[in-house]
Amino acid sequence: MSGVREGRVEVVGLGPGPERWLTPEASEALAQATDVIGYRTYTARIERRAGQVVHDSDNGDELMRARHALELASLGQRVAVVSGGDPGVFAMASAVFEAIERGPEAWRALDVRVLPGVTAMLAAAARLGAPLGNDFCTINLSDNLKPWRVIEARLSLAAQADFVLALYNPASNARPRQVHEAFAIVRALRAPSTVVVFAKAVGRPDEQVIITTLGEADPVLADMRTLLLIGAQSTRLIERGQGTPWVYTPRYVEGAP
Amino acid sequence: MSGVREGRVEVVGLGPGPERWLTPEASEALAQATDVIGYRTYTARIERRAGQVVHDSDNGDELMRARHALELASLGQRVAVVSGGDPGVFAMASAVFEAIERGPEAWRALDVRVLPGVTAMLAAAARLGAPLGNDFCTINLSDNLKPWRVIEARLSLAAQADFVLALYNPASNARPRQVHEAFAIVRALRAPSTVVVFAKAVGRPDEQVIITTLGEADPVLADMRTLLLIGAQSTRLIERGQGTPWVYTPRYVEGAP
Numbered sequence: 400m401s402g403v404r405e406g407r408v409e410v411v412g413l414g415p416g417p418e419r420w421l422t423p424e425a426s427e428a429l430a431q432a433t434d435v436i437g438y439r440t441y442t443a444r445i446e447r448r449a450g451q452v453v454h455d456s457d458n459g460d461e462l463m464r465a466r467h468a469l470e471l472a473s474l475g476q477r478v479a480v481v482s483g484g485d486p487g488v489f490a491m492a493s494a495v496f497e498a499i500e501r502g503p504e505a506w507r508a509l510d511v512r513v514l515p516g517v518t519a520m521l522a523a524a525a526r527l528g529a530p531l532g533n534d535f536c537t538i539n540l541s542d543n544l545k546p547w548r549v550i551e552a553r554l555s556l557a558a559q560a561d562f563v564l565a566l567y568n569p570a571s572n573a574r575p576r577q578v579h580e581a582f583a584i585v586r587a588l589r590a591p592s593t594v595v596v597f598a599k600a601v602g603r604p605d606e607q608v609i610i611t612t613l614g615e616a617d618p619v620l621a622d623m624r625t626l627l628l629i630g631a632q633s634t635r636l637i638e639r640g641q642g643t644p645w646v647y648t649p650r651y652v653e654g655a656p
Numbered sequence: 657m658s659g660v661r662e663g664r665v666e667v668v669g670l671g672p673g674p675e676r677w678l679t680p681e682a683s684e685a686l687a688q689a690t691d692v693i694g695y696r697t698y699t700a701r702i703e704r705r706a707g708q709v710v711h712d713s714d715n716g717d718e719l720m721r722a723r724h725a726l727e728l729a730s731l732g733q734r735v736a737v738v739s740g741g742d743p744g745v746f747a748m749a750s751a752v753f754e755a756i757e758r759g760p761e762a763w764r765a766l767d768v769r770v771l772p773g774v775t776a777m778l779a780a781a782a783r784l785g786a787p788l789g790n791d792f793c794t795i796n797l798s799d800n801l802k803p804w805r806v807i808e809a810r811l812s813l814a815a816q817a818d819f820v821l822a823l824y825n826p827a828s829n830a831r832p833r834q835v836h837e838a839f840a841i842v843r844a845l846r847a848p849s850t851v852v853v854f855a856k857a858v859g860r861p862d863e864q865v866i867i868t869t870l871g872e873a874d875p876v877l878a879d880m881r882t883l884l885l886i887g888a889q890s891t892r893l894i895e896r897g898q899g900t901p902w903v904y905t906p907r908y909v910e911g912a913p
Contacts, residue, residue: 414679418680419679419680419681419684420679420680420681420772421679421680422671422676422677422678422679422774423675423676423677423678423680424676424677427676461907485774485778485782486782486786487778487781487782487786487787487788487789488778488788489789489907492781492782492785492786492789492904493786493789493790493904493905493906493907494907495786496785496786496789496894496902496904497904497906497907497908499894499902500894500904507894507895507896507897508896508897508898511902512782513781513782513783513785513786514782515677515774515778515779515781515782516774516778517679517742517772517773517774518778521742521744521745521772521773521775522772524744524749524770524772525742525743525744525749525769525770525771525772526770528749528753528770529743529744529749529750529752529753529770530744531744531745531794532744532746532749532750532753533750533796533802534793534794534795534796534807534810535793535794536791536792536793536794536814536819537788537791537792537793537794538791539790539791542912542913543912543913544907544908544909544912545790545907545908545909545911545912546909546910546911546912546913548911549818549909549911550791552817553791553817553818553819556813556814556816556817557793557813557814557817557819559813560809560810560813560814561806561810562793562810562814637753637756637757637764638764639764639765640764640765641765645753645756645768647749647750647753647754647757648750649750649754650718650746650750650751650754650801650802651754651801651802652801652802652803652806653803654802654803654805654806655799655800655801655802655803656799656800656803
């Protein structure tokens with residue numbers, strides 16, 4: 400390669416899956432990248448381009464992927480770090496900044512950009528109606544990087560505050576237990592009639608949406624690809640003659656002026 | 657017009673502003689619509705198209721706009737209801753379902769779709785680094801439709817839970833007071849060194865980002881177009897030689913396994 404190129408890292412969210420939710424900015428970054436780095440579930444979604452190198456890897460080594468991206472950018476490469484949804488919500492952006500914070504001083508001078516995207520809870524909400532129409536909390540149920548007691552406290556306080564809860568990574572093969580405990584915490588604080596939705600792989604061919612109640616929900620339905628929504632007190636269904644009912648949370652809260 | 661058309665309502669989020677954040681699905685819906693309905697700040701952003709009728713209105717009458725859209729769809733029109741950001745987060749989606757719930761039975765049979773988009777907090781977070789890298793709460797500070805005591809309780813519980821707080825609609829000409837009270841509540845519960853960001857009009861030509869601390873923040877800086885972020889205990893800055901420091905919240909929480 401001749402001349403000096405300006406390296407760059409772009410942290411790109413692919414959205415929940417379909418091309419129709421990928422922003423033009425993200426598409427452009429993918430088209431321009433010399434190198435694409437990501438967990439292979441995500442790199443597999445990207446169109447192959449001549450001259451572009453795809454570095455795929457297993458899940459779980461986010462910090463290694465982030466360092467790899469920063470090293471390549473230091474050498475003048477234009478790197479796209481890809482993950483699902485929005486990169487800033489339980490995806491790669493935080494890992495990239497952690498790598499910069501711990502890494503060589505020179506990495507702070509690199510051109511690093513995060514490109515916003517459609518995160519899973521927004522896609523699930525749109526599919527259902529408007530369940531996030533009032534105040535909500537977004538919690539990653541994985542305790543790989545935070546103590547379970549912190550998650551417990553957050554669930555309990557959020558349930559008391561009558562937030563709608565959007566729970567990411569509710570369960571995996573390695574963590575089947577947490578989602579049961581999460582349900583136990585919320586069941587102690589919210590009515591059994593509270594709306595619960597398991598929104599699985601929204602926007603993808605195997606999409607599955609299960610609408611139930613806190614009293615009747617079976618936590619076993621949650622897996623790695625599920626966005627779990629637990630409604631506020633006011634979250635409710637609008638029944639339709641045919642098709643799934645809509646789920647929405649009114650803007651109005653009892654007692655408003 | 658000859659023949660019977662199938663009416664439709666598409667609730668479209670325009671994202672925080674620039675075209676580069678508008679999903680292909682949303683662009684397509686805008687291109688296909690026979691009618692566009694929205695607050696004129698948003699309809700003004702849309703390319704004018706021959707034969708397409710734009711119904712713009714003042715802010716504040718969301719339910720009227722929603723009813724208008726449903727009536728037009730009942731007559732066979734293909735209607736795009738537009739607002740900023742993502743339609744499901746403190747925008748038009750909830751108003752549309754409220755109108756359906758209260759409206760004639762026939763509206764339940766209409767083809768109503770919500771199209772997800774990039775909401776302001778995701779754009780602000782991407783611009784800053786990764787401040788939403790850990791659990792967070794999203795609260796609409798407007799008490800037009802909910803009692804202020806509910807907002808107070810939510811702020812207090814969220815601050816206790818060490819969530820990152822993303823506060824929408826922190827202040828307006830008609831509501832200058834609330835943001836001061838919100839700061840007072842959080843200041844009683846979080847350290848003065850907590851990172852605070854006023855992210856104004858992110859992605860637009862007059863974008864302005866002010867990074868400060870809970871102890872030093874001047875609530876007066878917040879207005880209608882500000883997304884106010886209050887960090888968790890672990891949210892921090894990465895200083896750079898030149899340019900704004902990055903803001904990020906690590907995935908790791910003290911005490912993790």
